[in-house]
Amino acid sequence: MYKCFSLSIKNNIAHLQMNRPEKRNSMILDFWTELPEIIADIDAGSKARVIVLSSTGPHFTAGLDKSLFAFVSEADREADEDTRNIQSGAAFYHNMTQFQTAFTSLEACRIPVLAAIQGGCIGGGIDLITACDMRYGTENSFYTIFETNLAMTADVGTFPRLINLIPEGVVREMAYTGRNVTATEAKTLGLLNRVYPDQGSMLLGVMEIATEIASKAPLAVSGCKKMITYSRDHSTKDALDYVAIWNASHFKLTEVLEAMEANKADRPGHFASLPKRCV
Amino acid sequence: MYKCFSLSIKNNIAHLQMNRPEKRNSMILDFWTELPEIIADIDAGSKARVIVLSSTGPHFTAGLDKSLFAFVSEADREADEDTRNIQSGAAFYHNMTQFQTAFTSLEACRIPVLAAIQGGCIGGGIDLITACDMRYGTENSFYTIFETNLAMTADVGTFPRLINLIPEGVVREMAYTGRNVTATEAKTLGLLNRVYPDQGSMLLGVMEIATEIASKAPLAVSGCKKMITYSRDHSTKDALDYVAIWNASHFKLTEVLEAMEANKADRPGHFASLPKRCV
Amino acid sequence: MYKCFSLSIKNNIAHLQMNRPEKRNSMILDFWTELPEIIADIDAGSKARVIVLSSTGPHFTAGLDKSLFAFVSEADREADEDTRNIQSGAAFYHNMTQFQTAFTSLEACRIPVLAAIQGGCIGGGIDLITACDMRYGTENSFYTIFETNLAMTADVGTFPRLINLIPEGVVREMAYTGRNVTATEAKTLGLLNRVYPDQGSMLLGVMEIATEIASKAPLAVSGCKKMITYSRDHSTKDALDYVAIWNASHFKLTEVLEAMEANKADRPGHFASLPKRCV
Amino acid sequence: MYKCFSLSIKNNIAHLQMNRPEKRNSMILDFWTELPEIIADIDAGSKARVIVLSSTGPHFTAGLDKSLFAFVSEADREADEDTRNIQSGAAFYHNMTQFQTAFTSLEACRIPVLAAIQGGCIGGGIDLITACDMRYGTENSFYTIFETNLAMTADVGTFPRLINLIPEGVVREMAYTGRNVTATEAKTLGLLNRVYPDQGSMLLGVMEIATEIASKAPLAVSGCKKMITYSRDHSTKDALDYVAIWNASHFKLTEVLEAMEANKADRPGHFASLPKRCV
Amino acid sequence: MYKCFSLSIKNNIAHLQMNRPEKRNSMILDFWTELPEIIADIDAGSKARVIVLSSTGPHFTAGLDKSLFAFVSEADREADEDTRNIQSGAAFYHNMTQFQTAFTSLEACRIPVLAAIQGGCIGGGIDLITACDMRYGTENSFYTIFETNLAMTADVGTFPRLINLIPEGVVREMAYTGRNVTATEAKTLGLLNRVYPDQGSMLLGVMEIATEIASKAPLAVSGCKKMITYSRDHSTKDALDYVAIWNASHFKLTEVLEAMEANKADRPGHFASLPKRCV
Amino acid sequence: MYKCFSLSIKNNIAHLQMNRPEKRNSMILDFWTELPEIIADIDAGSKARVIVLSSTGPHFTAGLDKSLFAFVSEADREADEDTRNIQSGAAFYHNMTQFQTAFTSLEACRIPVLAAIQGGCIGGGIDLITACDMRYGTENSFYTIFETNLAMTADVGTFPRLINLIPEGVVREMAYTGRNVTATEAKTLGLLNRVYPDQGSMLLGVMEIATEIASKAPLAVSGCKKMITYSRDHSTKDALDYVAIWNASHFKLTEVLEAMEANKADRPGHFASLPKRCV
Numbered sequence A, B, C, D, E, F: 001m002y003k004c005f006s007l008s009i010k011n012n013i014a015h016l017q018m019n020r021p022e023k024r025n026s027m028i029l030d031f032w033t034e035l036p037e038i039i040a041d042i043d044a045g046s047k048a049r050v051i052v053l054s055s056t057g058p059h060f061t062a063g064l065d066k067s068l069f070a071f072v073s074e075a076d077r078e079a080d081e082d083t084r085n086i087q088s089g090a091a092f093y094h095n096m097t098q099f100q101t102a103f104t105s106l107e108a109c110r111i112p113v114l115a116a117i118q119g120g121c122i123g124g125g126i127d128l129i130t131a132c133d134m135r136y137g138t139e140n141s142f143y144t145i146f147e148t149n150l151a152m153t154a155d156v157g158t159f160p161r162l163i164n165l166i167p168e169g170v171v172r173e174m175a176y177t178g179r180n181v182t183a184t185e186a187k188t189l190g191l192l193n194r195v196y197p198d199q200g201s202m203l204l205g206v207m208e209i210a211t212e213i214a215s216k217a218p219l220a221v222s223g224c225k226k227m228i229t230y231s232r233d234h235s236t237k238d239a240l241d242y243v244a245i246w247n248a249s250h251f252k253l254t255e256v257l258e259a260m261e262a263n264k265a266d267r268p269g270h271f272a273s274l275p276k277r278c279v
Helices: A029-044 A067-071 A081-108 A124-130 A146-150 A158-162 A168-177 A183-189 A199-214 A218-233 A236-250 A253-265 B029-044 B067-071 B081-108 B124-130 B146-150 B158-162 B168-177 B183-189 B199-214 B218-233 B236-250 B253-265 C029-044 C067-071 C081-108 C124-130 C146-150 C158-162 C168-177 C183-189 C199-214 C218-233 C236-250 C253-265 D029-044 D067-071 D081-108 D124-130 D146-150 D158-162 D168-177 D183-189 D199-214 D218-233 D236-250 D253-265 E029-044 E067-071 E081-108 E124-130 E146-150 E158-162 E168-177 E183-189 E199-214 E218-233 E236-250 E253-265 F029-044 F067-071 F081-108 F124-130 F146-150 F158-162 F168-177 F183-189 F199-214 F218-233 F236-250 F253-265
Strands: A005-010 A013-018 A050-054 A113-117 A120-122 A134-138 A142-144 A180-182 A194-196 B005-010 B013-018 B050-054 B113-117 B120-122 B134-138 B142-144 B180-182 B194-196 C005-010 C013-018 C050-054 C113-117 C120-122 C134-138 C142-144 C180-182 C194-196 D005-010 D013-018 D050-054 D113-117 D120-122 D134-138 D142-144 D180-182 D194-196 E005-010 E013-018 E050-054 E113-117 E120-122 E134-138 E142-144 E180-182 E194-196 F005-010 F013-018 F050-054 F113-117 F120-122 F134-138 F142-144 F180-182 F194-196
Touching: A005 A029, A013 A199, A029 A067, A029 A081, A050 A199, A067 B253, A081 A124, A081 B236, A081 D218, A081 D236, A081 D253, A113 A124, A113 A199, A120 A124, A124 A142, A124 A158, A134 A183, A134 A199, A134 C168, A146 A168, A146 B218, A146 B253, A158 A168, A158 B218, A158 B236, A168 B134, A168 B199, A168 B218, A180 A183, A183 A194, A194 A199, A199 C168, A218 A236, A218 B236, A218 C146, A218 C158, A218 C168, A218 D081, A236 C081, A236 C158, A236 C218, A236 D081, A236 F236, A253 C067, A253 C146, A253 D081, B005 B029, B013 B199, B029 B067, B029 B081, B050 B199, B067 C253, B081 B124, B081 C236, B081 E218, B081 E236, B081 E253, B113 B124, B113 B199, B120 B124, B124 B142, B124 B158, B134 B183, B134 B199, B146 B168, B146 C218, B146 C253, B158 B168, B158 C218, B158 C236, B168 C134, B168 C199, B168 C218, B180 B183, B183 B194, B194 B199, B218 B236, B218 C236, B218 E081, B236 D236, B236 E081, B253 E081, C005 C029, C013 C199, C029 C067, C029 C081, C050 C199, C081 C124, C081 F218, C081 F236, C081 F253, C113 C124, C113 C199, C120 C124, C124 C142, C124 C158, C134 C183, C134 C199, C146 C168, C158 C168, C180 C183, C183 C194, C194 C199, C218 C236, C218 F081, C236 E236, C236 F081, C253 F081, D005 D029, D013 D199, D029 D067, D029 D081, D050 D199, D067 F253, D081 D124, D081 F236, D113 D124, D113 D199, D120 D124, D124 D142, D124 D158, D134 D183, D134 D199, D134 E168, D146 D168, D146 F218, D146 F253, D158 D168, D158 F218, D158 F236, D168 F134, D168 F199, D168 F218, D180 D183, D183 D194, D194 D199, D199 E168, D218 D236, D218 E146, D218 E158, D218 E168, D218 F236, D236 E081, D236 E158, D236 E218, D253 E067, D253 E146, E005 E029, E013 E199, E029 E067, E029 E081, E050 E199, E081 E124, E113 E124, E113 E199, E120 E124, E124 E142, E124 E158, E134 E183, E134 E199, E134 F168, E146 E168, E158 E168, E180 E183, E183 E194, E194 E199, E199 F168, E218 E236, E218 F146, E218 F158, E218 F168, E236 F081, E236 F158, E236 F218, E253 F067, E253 F146, F005 F029, F013 F199, F029 F067, F029 F081, F050 F199, F081 F124, F113 F124, F113 F199, F120 F124, F124 F142, F124 F158, F134 F183, F134 F199, F146 F168, F158 F168, F180 F183, F183 F194, F194 F199, F218 F236
Parallel strands: A013 A050, A050 A113, A113 A134, A120 A142, A134 A194, B013 B050, B050 B113, B113 B134, B120 B142, B134 B194, C013 C050, C050 C113, C113 C134, C120 C142, C134 C194, D013 D050, D050 D113, D113 D134, D120 D142, D134 D194, E013 E050, E050 E113, E113 E134, E120 E142, E134 E194, F013 F050, F050 F113, F113 F134, F120 F142, F134 F194
Antiparallel strands: A005 A013, A142 A180, B005 B013, B142 B180, C005 C013, C142 C180, D005 D013, D142 D180, E005 E013, E142 E180, F005 F013, F142 F180
């Protein structure tokens, strides 16, 4: 039982939901430990082939809970005040990298993560959804780099990832003004893949896409995820070289033949799952 | 008094205007020394919180003035002809890096720079506006990599920055054909954030955005600018690490609390300005 | 005479056509040796100023021919089975880098390559067109990362290049689901520069663009191609420095003056062609 | 109680010893989980200011235990043979990155790790000691990239780190021939900081250095470690920028003043310890 | 007249001396503005072909003057205390990057800088000499990363450059222990090119080397400096490409022929000087 | 029959000798085409497991032949003078990258290349030997970056590679002064692995090392070469990841078991050769 999430796994699809709607799913301290644990558990145990991340209530998430603002710079509870003061920069840096690691677990896990967003996706919410593979939203969803409105610079991943997702000029405008971006604008900008009329139809639609993904060979899908992330962060030359050496071990003719036969017979293919992690 | 610009600072907004409309604001030798001086002066003295760069006359700018074409390869006036010939490559390289530095000053300064563009934005104009944070244009504005039409390869910054702003295939078409891009197309491509019917409404609109930006905490806005530029040029991993360590020194709880109170009371926040540069 | 291509050169435009429509222009072993040979020959001999790559039949290309699937991991025909087994990873890696080199020749050659795409552009077809400078398509053209449907991870260049051309979220959706993207969607995403009603009008349109490009100074166009590719794979700072030193040797005042005079007189400019390669 | 190590912490110095001398301290499966756990525990709890890593018996370590050779490619115990075959590349890659992570924990922890090496340091031993901060050896110690003698390419970290420690030509000779390098040669090459006559004098000497390090301000020492590792992997420009922003939060005038006073009074300084990790 | 330096230029050699021996040439605020001004002036005006940097008194330099320790975090004199507190991180970062820029001017200038070091080279002295091209020392010279002894992490350039000059294990030992390195050790490590018995013989020896350098073609020497610095910070592939395009503009056959004739006739060559900077 | 080389292959060792001693093995135009052809032929056909590169006569090589100096900037023989003038920068760049590619073939081939150097290794000779895996020299051998003495900046690979092989301060001194480095100095600097009394004993010694290398599993040795070169040009993190995925396809348990048995029985192992290249 988690404090911030509920989780169900069915048909190789893990559905992870934020479940503190009464607090607008703000990210409290537990959030940051639960999220990476859940993701690592699914991934290491090869318990699903795709993850859908959605939320409850009128808003996807309000971002970092205010209880964390004071926490981050002075986390060493056992130290006296003078010491905590000297440690403050080091503590902030450490805590922030831990928070970042929580979101990076979405990017690092071997299977795709699809975000289904309703209502407000605010502050840390942007960091969260940009670490997912794809984003789908309701018509009434909106997107805000709210940190500037609170005299902060977004720091759990917004800029390093958003800069790759939407035009740079809009990233800057969103960041400097703290303004809302609508679902329609987000779709045009490339942030969302699709916009749905409401949360119900969105979940149906996203589950359909997830089902399609779950029907493919997991090693191939997993390879795609790794290659896309790698390509984003490396030069063309390095990425080309990497995909060649990756496939030298991951390409399996038996899987290809099975896929061909399954396609021909219009039946689901039977593919090897990802290896469970043993170390 | 500047030869190529007029400058006014009001309400924390610096309005910098190119003022040689009769020469279509072509970039003469003075342009390249005046621009970085003005920007450095505003930035070092913390004299404004945002810069709006606009122009006068029917066209934003015609780009490099033709008087510079001969100059760039043989700038060492005191040398004899043989020596100048031997020095030509070295002189060209030096002069070009100086020109680039002038535009890079827009990117390097700590506060946002908003470009408001009317009519033609030609050749060096593209280099200029891509070094700004955001771009806004009139309906009749148009954008041209004109260098190819003059048997040159654009060299003051067009490609290194434009490649990050609009689809690569369009960068190539613009460069190889030297064709005009309309305001509407530029908006769709992501080059412009917004299109306005005319220069008057554009300046009003851009000043409104500038006012919004000037109301935010300068340290936070400045952090956003740094992070976005850093993220564009570094891997996700490096950018995540950098933003964590940046905020370890720049995040200030007192500013956050002031912002919260101000938001609640619906009044402007009172924030520390950027430190004046002393060294 | 080539097995997979026909080639004609006229008015400084090389028109290269895939000519195995009955096999949906699938990429057989010859394809991978013929393509780089043709490109290198045009480039080294300075035989054209632009290349148009089109296809024949209802579909642009079906991608890798199935005959290659078994080939790639066990190419050393002279070795016994045990040895081939031990060599399999090394052989796969080598073959794949050779295949990649074939497509990279399009990117590495000094003149622009324009792809004109009709019908299906499937699997290896995506790798092929992303290595071209610009892409134009017919209304009925469609684009598919088909490898996932065959339990493979695309490996001849799709991800390293596509990630730079269209929004990351869509790259991921295309890769994980193997779904088709229509011409209209491809245009909106930035993959295509223009959509034409049919192949006839497309070839007319693309030839017009090619003609425009062929009328510019080849050294300038070639410089643009190099700079854009370089900028895509390097930081802003490195790319700025590179373009300055590039132009220190490639900028030629005589070419500029000729271009100005030609523009004034509304006549074609007479420009130096690219040097023939001698080593 | 650990299977492969014994650990004692005294005077802010953690002494970690490999304690399977009868098996020449070969790295069995437990080794790879115990090592990162121990390091993380010391680091997170701020339990020491420096770590000394030594060994027992005639040899420092014989490297990877042979029991692992078969394990690495087929770790998913629950899968059937066909599946394991398809998964083999993926399993190998995963397991190897886990092994690498174990050694990288030495580099990633916030305090210096000093290796004190006697006798043979073989195969995986090279990977291990190159992930430490400094290396000290006995006169009879020797160093071997043994993997080549076993028809393998070293893969837990030897090359990525050794290439930065000794001349490239010697790295290559060691790798291609699998030959031993003596302590004297290792000192000349820069691999060892100092050579001691025997293990007893070495441990005395290394503990003296460790004591010296433990007397310095932990935040300063930790900053040095981070900066050196960062500088090794980044350009001069990026590393300069990073150290400036790092110190913006970590430089503490009170610590400096305390250090000055302590130096003057020739007494130990009283410095803040590293913050305990709370997330 | 400078406060921290005396300068003489003779036979194309600029001799720059630190001249506050009574204060052990500690780096006061003026030091940081004077140094880059002097270097830029020599470089822009092409006033010398090589710079020799030496010092006076028993010690080369004691590093940063203590007067700067408080200054760096609160430089904005006009601000009130609360504001200065909020600005402290930003002020520190800015000031430190300015200090770094002062040393980087040695690396960035177009001509070689030779450091001739006597006695103690402490703290900031390491940052200073690592930014020079070559280092020569007296037998009694010694080298210390003293910052750790003052509870600081060296931040004006020590690690980013030293890591490229001496074995990593020794950088770490010097940094963590703050110990002295002797001239002999420094020579063995590669930090010094040569050791001289005393300052007199050192200055004679270094001037001889400087004279040799000044006799070569300045464009060629300048190209070497640029290429070596570039190669240090880029991949082999990028550096190869850069040197090819650099020489495309800087290689001058007339200079080569003059050099050959001069060599043959055993007379000094007459070479073009570096172009004076005009922008 | 080659104009610049003689080649013999015996016991899996290819011995490649420069054979124009009467011209001090200067690098004429044929040299640049013959070298990469020979290397590619050995490599693609898997004709040897190691290459020894030696020379004849009193000197290893005098570097680039003077006949090339004029050639490089005006290689397009068919063009008229005006055109050649406009093309000069482009032609120089192209030719130089071709020359570089010739030397890079030594680095890119899958098997180790050992250089055995007698007498003078001058100018282009430095570029040549730094592209080899290891360097061995006679007592009377010497090493000179001679280009500076000819008013040139070395451009076929000296700096990009030498900077990784010997201390930066010495690279700079060699480059700026054009002075000779003796064999003893070269050994101390790390440029040479070993010094032999004369060419006869050197060839015996180097052949012994080559024989040792040829006895190892070719796939393992080849993997080492790739990993070392990759590690040199990538960050620690990227290199670790790469070696893990490389071995996922190249590690073969059967080879390991054969190596173990062979070691035990003190007999040569029977290993798979590198796959012949088929594409």
